[in-house]
Amino acid sequence: MVKLEIITRSEKLVDVKKILAKHDYIGLTVTAVMGCGHQKGRIKEFEGLNLEINLLPKVQVMTVVLDEDVEEILTELHETISTGNVGDGKVFISDVRDVMRIRTGERGEKTL
Known part of the structure:
Protein backbone atom coordinates (compact mmCIF):
# COMPACT_ATOMS: atom_id res chain seq x y z
CA MET A 1 0.00 0.00 0.00
CA VAL A 2 1.12 3.53 -0.77
CA LYS A 3 0.10 6.85 0.76
CA LEU A 4 -0.32 9.71 -1.71
CA GLU A 5 -0.26 13.26 -0.35
CA ILE A 6 -1.34 15.46 -3.24
CA ILE A 7 -0.85 19.20 -2.75
CA THR A 8 -2.30 21.28 -5.56
CA ARG A 9 -4.39 24.27 -6.54
CA SER A 10 -7.84 24.40 -4.90
CA GLU A 11 -9.62 24.47 -8.24
CA LYS A 12 -8.07 21.08 -9.12
CA LEU A 13 -9.74 19.22 -6.24
CA VAL A 14 -12.69 18.00 -8.34
CA ASP A 15 -10.29 16.57 -10.93
CA VAL A 16 -8.24 14.80 -8.24
CA LYS A 17 -11.39 13.28 -6.76
CA LYS A 18 -12.54 12.08 -10.20
CA ILE A 19 -9.19 10.40 -10.89
CA LEU A 20 -9.20 8.60 -7.54
CA ALA A 21 -12.86 7.56 -7.91
CA LYS A 22 -12.14 6.18 -11.40
CA HIS A 23 -9.74 3.77 -9.68
CA ASP A 24 -12.31 2.96 -6.95
CA TYR A 25 -10.65 5.05 -4.24
CA ILE A 26 -13.33 7.10 -2.52
CA GLY A 27 -11.69 7.32 0.90
CA LEU A 28 -9.65 10.48 1.21
CA THR A 29 -8.88 13.33 3.55
CA VAL A 30 -8.85 16.89 2.22
CA THR A 31 -7.23 19.76 4.08
CA ALA A 32 -7.05 23.44 3.15
CA VAL A 33 -3.38 24.40 3.45
CA MET A 34 -1.14 27.38 2.75
CA GLY A 35 2.33 27.09 1.31
CA CYS A 36 5.06 28.24 -0.98
CA GLY A 37 7.80 26.60 -3.01
CA HIS A 38 9.46 27.59 -6.26
CA GLN A 39 6.57 29.99 -6.80
CA LYS A 40 7.72 31.73 -3.60
CA GLY A 41 4.14 32.74 -2.85
CA ARG A 42 4.01 35.08 -5.84
CA ILE A 43 1.15 35.26 -8.28
CA LYS A 44 1.97 36.79 -11.67
CA GLU A 45 -1.10 39.07 -11.54
CA PHE A 46 0.24 40.75 -8.38
CA GLU A 47 3.91 41.20 -9.38
CA GLY A 48 3.60 44.89 -10.29
CA LEU A 49 1.62 45.83 -7.17
CA ASN A 50 4.46 45.46 -4.63
CA LEU A 51 2.35 43.12 -2.50
CA GLU A 52 4.16 40.76 -0.12
CA ILE A 53 2.28 37.47 -0.48
CA ASN A 54 4.45 34.64 0.73
CA LEU A 55 1.90 31.85 1.22
CA LEU A 56 -0.70 30.70 -1.27
CA PRO A 57 -3.85 28.65 -0.62
CA LYS A 58 -3.69 25.02 -1.76
CA VAL A 59 -5.49 21.78 -0.95
CA GLN A 60 -3.85 18.66 0.38
CA VAL A 61 -5.50 15.36 -0.49
CA MET A 62 -4.33 12.30 1.42
CA THR A 63 -5.30 8.79 0.38
CA VAL A 64 -3.89 5.28 0.45
CA VAL A 65 -3.88 3.17 -2.72
CA LEU A 66 -2.66 -0.25 -3.75
CA ASP A 67 0.88 -0.50 -5.13
CA GLU A 68 -0.33 -1.65 -8.55
CA ASP A 69 -2.43 1.50 -9.06
CA VAL A 70 0.20 4.11 -8.15
CA GLU A 71 1.85 4.69 -11.55
CA GLU A 72 -1.42 4.98 -13.46
CA ILE A 73 -2.84 7.42 -10.89
CA ILE A 81 -4.15 18.76 -13.33
CA SER A 82 -0.85 20.11 -14.65
CA THR A 83 -1.14 23.62 -16.07
CA GLY A 84 2.56 23.74 -16.90
CA ASN A 85 3.00 26.67 -14.55
CA VAL A 86 4.94 26.98 -11.31
CA GLY A 87 2.60 26.30 -8.39
CA ASP A 88 0.83 23.22 -9.79
CA GLY A 89 1.88 21.31 -6.67
CA LYS A 90 3.52 18.05 -5.69
CA VAL A 91 2.64 14.47 -4.83
CA PHE A 92 4.47 12.92 -1.90
CA ILE A 93 4.58 9.13 -2.10
CA SER A 94 5.33 6.91 0.90
CA ASP A 95 4.97 3.25 1.81
CA VAL A 96 2.27 2.18 4.24
CA ARG A 97 3.11 -0.88 6.35
CA ASP A 98 -0.40 -1.57 7.55
CA VAL A 99 -3.79 0.02 8.17
CA MET A 100 -6.50 -0.73 10.71
CA ARG A 101 -10.20 0.12 10.60
CA ILE A 102 -10.92 1.40 14.11
CA ARG A 103 -14.59 0.31 14.12
CA THR A 104 -13.89 -3.38 13.45
CA GLY A 105 -10.18 -3.88 14.08
CA GLU A 106 -9.80 -5.17 10.50
CA ARG A 107 -6.31 -4.75 9.09
CA GLY A 108 -4.64 -4.69 5.69
CA GLU A 109 -5.68 -3.92 2.13
CA LYS A 110 -9.31 -4.99 2.66
CA THR A 111 -9.81 -1.88 4.80
CA LEU A 112 -9.25 0.41 1.83
Missing part, protein backbone atom coordinates in the same frame (compact mmCIF):
# COMPACT_ATOMS: atom_id res chain seq x y z
CA LEU A 74 0.34 9.53 -10.96
CA THR A 75 0.26 9.65 -14.78
CA GLU A 76 -3.40 10.71 -14.79
CA LEU A 77 -2.77 13.38 -12.14
CA HIS A 78 0.06 14.83 -14.21
CA GLU A 79 -1.91 14.73 -17.47
CA THR A 80 -5.09 16.16 -15.94
Whole structure:
Protein backbone atom coordinates (compact mmCIF):
# COMPACT_ATOMS: atom_id res chain seq x y z
CA MET A 1 0.00 0.00 0.00
CA VAL A 2 1.12 3.53 -0.77
CA LYS A 3 0.10 6.85 0.76
CA LEU A 4 -0.32 9.71 -1.71
CA GLU A 5 -0.26 13.26 -0.35
CA ILE A 6 -1.34 15.46 -3.24
CA ILE A 7 -0.85 19.20 -2.75
CA THR A 8 -2.30 21.28 -5.56
CA ARG A 9 -4.39 24.27 -6.54
CA SER A 10 -7.84 24.40 -4.90
CA GLU A 11 -9.62 24.47 -8.24
CA LYS A 12 -8.07 21.08 -9.12
CA LEU A 13 -9.74 19.22 -6.24
CA VAL A 14 -12.69 18.00 -8.34
CA ASP A 15 -10.29 16.57 -10.93
CA VAL A 16 -8.24 14.80 -8.24
CA LYS A 17 -11.39 13.28 -6.76
CA LYS A 18 -12.54 12.08 -10.20
CA ILE A 19 -9.19 10.40 -10.89
CA LEU A 20 -9.20 8.60 -7.54
CA ALA A 21 -12.86 7.56 -7.91
CA LYS A 22 -12.14 6.18 -11.40
CA HIS A 23 -9.74 3.77 -9.68
CA ASP A 24 -12.31 2.96 -6.95
CA TYR A 25 -10.65 5.05 -4.24
CA ILE A 26 -13.33 7.10 -2.52
CA GLY A 27 -11.69 7.32 0.90
CA LEU A 28 -9.65 10.48 1.21
CA THR A 29 -8.88 13.33 3.55
CA VAL A 30 -8.85 16.89 2.22
CA THR A 31 -7.23 19.76 4.08
CA ALA A 32 -7.05 23.44 3.15
CA VAL A 33 -3.38 24.40 3.45
CA MET A 34 -1.14 27.38 2.75
CA GLY A 35 2.33 27.09 1.31
CA CYS A 36 5.06 28.24 -0.98
CA GLY A 37 7.80 26.60 -3.01
CA HIS A 38 9.46 27.59 -6.26
CA GLN A 39 6.57 29.99 -6.80
CA LYS A 40 7.72 31.73 -3.60
CA GLY A 41 4.14 32.74 -2.85
CA ARG A 42 4.01 35.08 -5.84
CA ILE A 43 1.15 35.26 -8.28
CA LYS A 44 1.97 36.79 -11.67
CA GLU A 45 -1.10 39.07 -11.54
CA PHE A 46 0.24 40.75 -8.38
CA GLU A 47 3.91 41.20 -9.38
CA GLY A 48 3.60 44.89 -10.29
CA LEU A 49 1.62 45.83 -7.17
CA ASN A 50 4.46 45.46 -4.63
CA LEU A 51 2.35 43.12 -2.50
CA GLU A 52 4.16 40.76 -0.12
CA ILE A 53 2.28 37.47 -0.48
CA ASN A 54 4.45 34.64 0.73
CA LEU A 55 1.90 31.85 1.22
CA LEU A 56 -0.70 30.70 -1.27
CA PRO A 57 -3.85 28.65 -0.62
CA LYS A 58 -3.69 25.02 -1.76
CA VAL A 59 -5.49 21.78 -0.95
CA GLN A 60 -3.85 18.66 0.38
CA VAL A 61 -5.50 15.36 -0.49
CA MET A 62 -4.33 12.30 1.42
CA THR A 63 -5.30 8.79 0.38
CA VAL A 64 -3.89 5.28 0.45
CA VAL A 65 -3.88 3.17 -2.72
CA LEU A 66 -2.66 -0.25 -3.75
CA ASP A 67 0.88 -0.50 -5.13
CA GLU A 68 -0.33 -1.65 -8.55
CA ASP A 69 -2.43 1.50 -9.06
CA VAL A 70 0.20 4.11 -8.15
CA GLU A 71 1.85 4.69 -11.55
CA GLU A 72 -1.42 4.98 -13.46
CA ILE A 73 -2.84 7.42 -10.89
CA LEU A 74 0.34 9.53 -10.96
CA THR A 75 0.26 9.65 -14.78
CA GLU A 76 -3.40 10.71 -14.79
CA LEU A 77 -2.77 13.38 -12.14
CA HIS A 78 0.06 14.83 -14.21
CA GLU A 79 -1.91 14.73 -17.47
CA THR A 80 -5.09 16.16 -15.94
CA ILE A 81 -4.15 18.76 -13.33
CA SER A 82 -0.85 20.11 -14.65
CA THR A 83 -1.14 23.62 -16.07
CA GLY A 84 2.56 23.74 -16.90
CA ASN A 85 3.00 26.67 -14.55
CA VAL A 86 4.94 26.98 -11.31
CA GLY A 87 2.60 26.30 -8.39
CA ASP A 88 0.83 23.22 -9.79
CA GLY A 89 1.88 21.31 -6.67
CA LYS A 90 3.52 18.05 -5.69
CA VAL A 91 2.64 14.47 -4.83
CA PHE A 92 4.47 12.92 -1.90
CA ILE A 93 4.58 9.13 -2.10
CA SER A 94 5.33 6.91 0.90
CA ASP A 95 4.97 3.25 1.81
CA VAL A 96 2.27 2.18 4.24
CA ARG A 97 3.11 -0.88 6.35
CA ASP A 98 -0.40 -1.57 7.55
CA VAL A 99 -3.79 0.02 8.17
CA MET A 100 -6.50 -0.73 10.71
CA ARG A 101 -10.20 0.12 10.60
CA ILE A 102 -10.92 1.40 14.11
CA ARG A 103 -14.59 0.31 14.12
CA THR A 104 -13.89 -3.38 13.45
CA GLY A 105 -10.18 -3.88 14.08
CA GLU A 106 -9.80 -5.17 10.50
CA ARG A 107 -6.31 -4.75 9.09
CA GLY A 108 -4.64 -4.69 5.69
CA GLU A 109 -5.68 -3.92 2.13
CA LYS A 110 -9.31 -4.99 2.66
CA THR A 111 -9.81 -1.88 4.80
CA LEU A 112 -9.25 0.41 1.83
